[in-house]
Amino acid sequence: MKNDPLTPYGNRPMVTPIVSAVNYQYTSFEVLRQITEGEIDGYTYHRDDNPTVRTVERKIAQLEGAEDCVISTTGMAAATMTFLTFLQKGDHLVTFHDIYGGNYKLSLILEKFGVEITWLDALNYRDVKEHIKENTKMIFCESPSNPLIKVIDIEYLCKQADRVNALLVVDNTFATPYHQKPLAAGADLVIHSATKALGGHNDLMAGAIACSKKEYYDKLWFTRQAIGTTLDAFSASLLERGLKTFEIRAQKMSENAMQIAQFLNKHPKIKKVYYPGLETDIGHKAAIKQMKNGFGGMLAFDVGETENEAKIFVERLNKIIHAVSLGCTETLVCLPVLTTMLYMPLERRTSFGVKPNTVRLSAGIGNIQELLDDLGQALL
Numbered sequence: 032m033k034n035d036p037l038t039p040y041g042n043r044p045m046v047t048p049i050v051s052a053v054n055y056q057y058t059s060f061e062v063l064r065q066i067t068e069g070e071i072d073g074y075t076y077h078r079d080d081n082p083t084v085r086t087v088e089r090k091i092a093q094l095e096g097a098e099d100c101v102i103s104t105t106g107m108a109a110a111t112m113t114f115l116t117f118l119q120k121g122d123h124l125v126t127f128h129d130i131y132g133g134n135y136k137l138s139l140i141l142e143k144f145g146v147e148i149t150w151l152d153a154l155n156y157r158d159v160k161e162h163i164k165e166n167t168k169m170i171f172c173e174s175p176s177n178p179l180i181k182v183i184d185i186e187y188l189c190k191q192a193d194r195v196n197a198l199l200v201v202d203n204t205f206a207t208p209y210h211q212k213p214l215a216a217g218a219d220l221v222i223h224s225a226t227k228a229l230g231g232h233n234d235l236m237a238g239a240i241a242c243s244k245k246e247y248y249d250k251l252w253f254t255r256q257a258i259g260t261t262l263d264a265f266s267a268s269l270l271e272r273g274l275k276t277f278e279i280r281a282q283k284m285s286e287n288a289m290q291i292a293q294f295l296n297k298h299p300k301i302k303k304v305y306y307p308g309l310e311t312d313i314g315h316k317a318a319i320k321q322m323k324n325g326f327g328g329m330l331a332f333d334v335g336e337t338e339n340e341a342k343i344f345v346e347r348l349n350k351i352i353h354a355v356s357l358g359c360t361e362t363l364v365c366l367p368v369l370t371t372m373l374y375m376p377l378e379r380r381t382s383f384g385v386k387p388n389t390v391r392l393s394a395g396i397g398n399i400q401e402l403l404d405d406l407g408q409a410l411l
């Protein structure tokens with residue numbers, strides 16, 4: 032406790048101080064040596080590490096049941112760091128069409144650097160078995176997926192990855208650690224856009240990589256230090272504040288999402304609802320197996336038959352907000368083909384089930400009756 036850089040005041044402050052210092056005065060060459068060689072916890076330069084950031088990393092590691100965690104400036108920075116650290120020219124990556132559109136953009140850059148990529152439909156995730164090769168070094172998935180909330184059996188993917196010693200990386204942004212712990216199911220690394228439910232208030236950007244082994248933490252730390260994607264202390268402090276209410280928000284988002292999914296499922300103007308909490312959903316069985324405390328706050332649905340019908344519905348909403356992002360206190364909707372998937376070629380966007388009239392909804396923590404009433408009036 033005496034050397035804890037966060038307790039310089041005798042008693043420990045209730046809120047982690049925002050250490051805005053970029054660099055630190057060396058107290059002696061001996062202390063510098065001890066820090067550099069990892070004998071003591073200490074700080075020299077913010078790009079390497081920062082005490083406010085480090086506190087948050089330990090909290091996220093605990094939430095995910097991880098050995099340690101590296102946080103970064105954004106969720107995309109976390110994905111970039113993961114690919115840069117664990118893939119190189121000639122390696123093979125297996126992934127799924129149903130992933131955040133930003134990862135699709137990132138895949139174009141990976142290909143430029145000689146990484147070979149196989150894309151599969153998340154609904155047919157068992158096909159992975161036929162696509163694993165000797166040079167497969169990583170399987171990367173989201174479960175539930177963005178935007179069609181498809182569920183992938185993480186234990187199954189883990190078995191396939193183990194056949195060739197590949198890493199299994201799971202983006203747990205949609206599920207959150209309140210509902211799903213991929214590391215316990217055998218994944219090696221868990222990625223988060225902490226901009227979403229972990230932060231939860233639309234006021235910060237951050238990413239996180241929870242690591243099952245210290246060795247992965249060390250490698251990712253090296254990459255972050257090298258490329259400069261360390262989160263600033265102020266955002267780390269906001270993220271820590273978000274984490275204090277994370278579980279209670281995740282619970283409420285999930286309860287609201289379930290009620291919204293049930294309401295929409297019975298509505299004549301809704302052609303299909305995608306939510307693993309519904310017994311009729313194709314991912315329900317796998318979700319029961321690997322998710323707990325409910326099925327998360329994300330769902331999708333097809334409004335009428337055309338993009339125009341979906342647009343009219345969205346524009347009629349009063350309480351529910353038309354915006355991208357997710358996992359925050361407000362309830363948000365967007366049309367994935369016009370937003371998160373915009374960069375993909377049109378035929379690719381729709382080839383794995385997303386339609387021009389598909390709406391993605393992120394349930395917030397608001398009053399459920401007000402949300403149902405808003406949906407009801409917009410569907411009149």
Ligand SMILES: Cc1ncc(COP(=O)(O)O)c(C=O)c1O
Nearest residue numbers: 105106107131177204224226237
């Ligand atoms: C599932 C998922 N992963 C990663 C990201 C990227 O996160 P960020 O916007 O924090 O870079 C997003 C963004 O929406 C996402 O939905």
